[in-house]
Amino acid sequence: MRIESYLIRLEWHLEGILRGADRKATITSLRQELLTDPRELASALADLGPASVLAARYGDEGERRPLWSMGVVIGAIALLAYWAVFLSFTGGMLAAVDSAAPAEAHSTFLFVGVEAFSNAESIGIGWVSGWAWLVVPATIVLAAFLLGARIWRAFRRQ
Numbered sequence: 448m449r450i451e452s453y454l455i456r457l458e459w460h461l462e463g464i465l466r467g468a469d470r471k472a473t474i475t476s477l478r479q480e481l482l483t484d485p486r487e488l489a490s491a492l493a494d495l496g497p498a499s500v501l502a503a504r505y506g507d508e509g510e511r512r513p514l515w516s517m518g519v520v521i522g523a524i525a526l527l528a529y530w531a532v533f534l535s536f537t538g539g540m541l542a543a544v545d546s547a548a549p550a551e552a553h554s555t556f557l558f559v560g561v562e563a564f565s566n567a568e569s570i571g572i573g574w575v576s577g578w579a580w581l582v583v584p585a586t587i588v589l590a591a592f593l594l595g596a597r598i599w600r601a602f603r604r605q
Contacts, residue, residue, distance in 0.1 A: 449488060450481050456498035463514050463600070464506030473505060511603070513596045521595025522588045529584050537561055537572050545570060557583045 454474050461470045484491045495501050536556050540563040544550040549566035558579040563572045574580060 449492065450478065453492055453495070453498060454478060457502055459516070460499045460502030461505060462516060463512050463597070464502055466512075511597075511600045513598055513600045515596050518592040518594075518596025518598075522592035525591035526584060526588050529587050533557075533559070537563065537574070541565070541570070541572050559583060 454477065457477070458470060458474055461473065465473060481488070481491055533556055536554075540552050540554060540561060544552045544563045545565040547565075548570075551562065551564040553560065553562045555561065555576075556574075558576060559574050560576040561572070561574045564570070
């Protein structure tokens, strides 16, 4: 299990240095070497050093690649953060109108129209705004993905 943990960290660091096929071959080769090493696993991993340092030794200093998987992770985190803030805003509106029931409130959150209502028979929330409900989170995710992936590495000067 320690081998796999180390190799996963190494693969994350190698993503910005080696192409996919080279990265897989390197990880497979290192896995085989670690499995056949007669020394104790702890000393073999200690000799390799931190995964980030080992990854830096595999690549050329001048050639850095975008980190696509990191971009996906950062994009997903940004989307979850947007949803959390949006639902907190909507929940706050609902709490406000529920405390003054019967009441209704309309507001806008990042171009998305939000409404909350409360009366004796019902309570609810809603949002409507054409394409903004899709465009705003998609823009946030795209920007986070591109920044997280370090897209500028794809357009390096030579």
